[in-house]
Amino acid sequence: MMQFHPSWRVLPVLLLALACPGAFSQTTGKATPAPVPAAKATPAPVVKTAALAARPAPPAALDWPTKPIRLLIGFPPGSVQDLSARAIAEPLSKSLGQPVIVENKAGASGTIAADQVAKSTDQHTFGVMNNSQLTIARLLNPMIAYDPAVDLAPVALIGTTPLVLVVSNFAQGNTAQEWLTWLRNQGDKASYGSPGTGTPGHLGMELIKSRSGGLGVMHVPYPGNPQLITAMLGGHLQAALLPPGLAMQQVRAGKMKAIGVTSDQRSMLAPELPTLREAGIMGADMELFTALAGPASLPAAVRDKLGAAVIEVLKTGETRQRLITLGWQPAPSTAEGLRTRMRSDTRSLGGIIMLRGIRADS
Numbered sequence: 001m002m003q004f005h006p007s008w009r010v011l012p013v014l015l016l017a018l019a020c021p022g023a024f025s026q027t028t029g030k031a032t033p034a035p036v037p038a039a040k041a042t043p044a045p046v047v048k049t050a051a052l053a054a055r056p057a058p059p060a061a062l063d064w065p066t067k068p069i070r071l072l073i074g075f076p077p078g079s080v081q082d083l084s085a086r087a088i089a090e091p092l093s094k095s096l097g098q099p100v101i102v103e104n105k106a107g108a109s110g111t112i113a114a115d116q117v118a119k120s121t122d123q124h125t126f127g128v129m130n131n132s133q134l135t136i137a138r139l140l141n142p143m144i145a146y147d148p149a150v151d152l153a154p155v156a157l158i159g160t161t162p163l164v165l166v167v168s169n170f171a172q173g174n175t176a177q178e179w180l181t182w183l184r185n186q187g188d189k190a191s192y193g194s195p196g197t198g199t200p201g202h203l204g205m206e207l208i209k210s211r212s213g214g215l216g217v218m219h220v221p222y223p224g225n226p227q228l229i230t231a232m233l234g235g236h237l238q239a240a241l242l243p244p245g246l247a248m249q250q251v252r253a254g255k256m257k258a259i260g261v262t263s264d265q266r267s268m269l270a271p272e273l274p275t276l277r278e279a280g281i282m283g284a285d286m287e288l289f290t291a292l293a294g295p296a297s298l299p300a301a302v303r304d305k306l307g308a309a310v311i312e313v314l315k316t317g318e319t320r321q322r323l324i325t326l327g328w329q330p331a332p333s334t335a336e337g338l339r340t341r342m343r344s345d346t347r348s349l350g351g352i353i354m355l356r357g358i359r360a361d362s
Contacts, residue, residue, distance in 0.1 A: 065098045072105050109198070157333035162261040164261055165276060192241075195222060261274075
């Protein structure tokens with residue numbers, strides 16, 4: 001049998017090394033690698049570590065919305081929340097390029113709709129809500145399923161309105177201060193009406209009582225403002241807090257007297273009226289608001305894009321006028337501005353709720 005010398009085995013290797021000196025540069029450390037033409041360079045592959053793979057992708061804000069947007073309203077068609085939602089729905093649809101659908105989910109003082117918004121996960125379901133739904137709902141009723149401070153994310157403020165403190169024509173005097181003095185002198189012999197326990201008309205008057213130094217009027221709940229107004233015109237009530245549209249209709253007709261508005265500055269909705277501060281009641285400022293909110297799980301990029309669209313819509317003359325006609329002062333504000341207002345309302349109205357032991361079913 002023919003035997004091969006061991007040197008024969010390395011001969012092909014030596015020939016390859018001579019022909020391609022760069023082929024063994026990584027092992028010998030002596031040869032210089034041949035230059036690679038730039039056109040043939042291939043980028044190094046990106047290695048995804050476990051941490052990177054686990055990180056969720058950021059929301060594609062520029063691609064949102066991808067389907068129709070739902071605005072849930074916790075009150076019946078024709079309510080102020082419903083009408084304010086419809087005032088912004090069409091221009092928002094044009095701005096965002098998707099239909100904006102208003103859906104009424106009335107019941108439980110608006111908390112049914114608010115709870116549905118809090119539990120939504122599709123990033124296209126929002127609610128047009130009022131002070132109570134966004135601030136004090138759980139203080140009034142600890143049994144509701146959501147916590148406004150935890151489960152809802154503010155998106156944008158839409159509009160605000162003060163209430164007007166009115167007294168009956170039986171009030172003696174010629175000025176707001178004199179009518180207030182007359183009401184204070186009545187003590188608990190006088191009564192005020194509201195559309196129900198826990199409503200702004202009720203909580204606002206209790207706030208006024210706590211800041212007025214001796215106002216002792218007693219609360220009488222009614223099914224709604226129309227019944228309250230009828231009782232007041234008949235002399236059965238001496239005072240009430242009413243929205244400007246309802247109040248000024250009666251005041252300008254000479255059927256009631258207006259002491260002032262609950263906002264910290266005079267309102268464009270009733271510019272002739274003084275503030276309660278001007279009438280001598282300090283620290284009882286309160287405004288109703290309507291605002292857009294989503295679930296707490298809403299990505300910040302989506303929230304900011306929708307909030308910016310709402311602000312732009314509220315700057316247009318047509319939308320502003322529609323809101324003013326409905327009794328709202330347009331008040332475009334960012335999510336952070338709305339959050340600040342929510343916290344302030346929770347402190348002031350929440351304090352009255354706890355001080356007076358008010359519950360929605362009381």
